[in-house]
Amino acid sequence: MQFNRRDFLGALGGTMLGGALAPAGALAFQQESKPFSWTPHKLDPKASAPVAYDGYWYNGYGCGYGVFYGIVGILAEKHGAPYNTFPFTMMEVGKSGISDWGTICGALLGAASAMALFWGRKERDPMVTELFRWYEATAFPLYNPGDKAQGVKGAVPTHAAGSVLCHVSVSSWAQATANDANGKMRQERCSRITADVCVKAIEIMNAKIDGKFAPAPAQTKATEFCGSCHDKGKESPIVKGRMDCTPCHSGSAHVQNKFKNHP
Numbered sequence: 474m475q476f477n478r479r480d481f482l483g484a485l486g487g488t489m490l491g492g493a494l495a496p497a498g499a500l501a502f503q504q505e506s507k508p509f510s511w512t513p514h515k516l517d518p519k520a521s522a523p524v525a526y527d528g529y530w531y532n533g534y535g536c537g538y539g540v541f542y543g544i545v546g547i548l549a550e551k552h553g554a555p556y557n558t559f560p561f562t563m564m565e566v567g568k569s570g571i572s573d574w575g576t577i578c579g580a581l582l583g584a585a586s587a588m589a590l591f592w593g594r595k596e597r598d599p600m601v602t603e604l605f606r607w608y609e610a611t612a613f614p615l616y617n618p619g620d621k622a623q624g625v626k627g628a629v630p631t632h633a634a635g636s637v638l639c640h641v642s643v644s645s646w647a648q649a650t651a652n653d654a655n656g657k658m659r660q661e662r663c664s665r666i667t668a669d670v671c672v673k674a675i676e677i678m679n680a681k682i683d684g685k686f687a688p689a690p691a692q693t694k695a696t697e698f699c700g701s702c703h704d705k706g707k708e709s710p711i712v713k714g715r716m717d718c719t720p721c722h723s724g725s726a727h728v729q730n731k732f733k734n735h736p
């Protein structure tokens with residue numbers, strides 16, 4: 474049978490936009506809720522921390538799921554729909570920097586995604602920047618689950634990564650603290666960071682809801698200096714992104730050529 478676009482849209486439920494086909498590039502399908510339209514509610518960061526921590530370990534779903542669950546899972550439990558309609562396991566994709574690629578720290582992906590349920594780009598970007606800058610500069614982990622630890626009990630060695638990337642965050646921690654990047658201690662570290670990121674994200678969201686969100690300066694020394702020539706509209710506008718430039722462009726021992734004279 475021949476099946477053209479008109480038949481297909483008709484079969485989907487006859488939504489033909491007044492008989493005419495939807496304009497090129499648009500479907501007849503309409504999202505039920507408006508973009509970024511879910512209502513945010515304030516949460517207790519202290520109550521969310523253990524939920525995010527346990528979410529990390531639950532079925533091995535990891536950091537992105539854990540942070541998201543510590544925010545939207547609690548909204549679902551307290552307020553029901555629409556929060557309980559979200560397919561939470563989707564956020565498992567963030568584990569290990571998205572499907573083991575070590576790109577963005579999945580905990581940050583989980584937090585930014587939760588924020589995006591409620592706030593569009595203009596309002597969300599400063600919130601994300603506040604969270605990401607804090608992450609770059611913080612010596613993780615901070616949270617300690619005590620006896621409820623699921624990987625390793627007691628203290629976990631800390632390190633400030635200077636980067637929001639899973640690869641840099643985990644690898645530099647492993648090197649600085651003489652740990653295995655695939656070991657139990659590393660998992661414990663990341664599960665505690667899941668709680669840390671959830672707490673910080675909720676503090677930012679609570680402040681936003683109260684109309685009291687006052688972001689710290691968005692620039693680092695490096696982004697300000699390097700950006701003075703490489704930002705949009707400057708003499709060499711060839712740089713994309715807001716990450717701090719230091720870990721990758723400082724010429725430190727870590728970013729020298731390892732293809733030559735390397736053990």
Ligand code: HEC
Nearest residue numbers: 695696698699700701702703708709710711718719722723
């Ligand atoms: C005074 C202006 C200025 C500042 C400040 C500046 N740059 Fe540049 N940079 C340039 C120009 C001009 C080029 C050449 C651009 C081109 O090839 O189009 C360049 C090229 C580069 C290149 C590619 C070529 C190379 O030499 O490696 C990198 C990487 C780079 N800059 C990184 C940085 C970083 C990181 C910082 C901050 C530490 C920085 N730049 C600060 C002007 C500047």
Ligand code: HEC
Nearest residue numbers: 638696699700703711712714715716717718719720721722
């Ligand atoms: C996570 C590591 C990382 C961070 C953070 C980072 N860069 Fe880069 N940057 C790179 C890599 C890798 C390239 C590609 C290098 C190549 O061409 O092989 C690159 C390319 C560039 C280039 C293009 C020139 C070239 O050599 O290819 C410029 C300019 C540059 N970066 C400046 C910056 C500035 C300014 C910042 C901070 C705002 C920054 N970078 C942050 C890793 C990084």
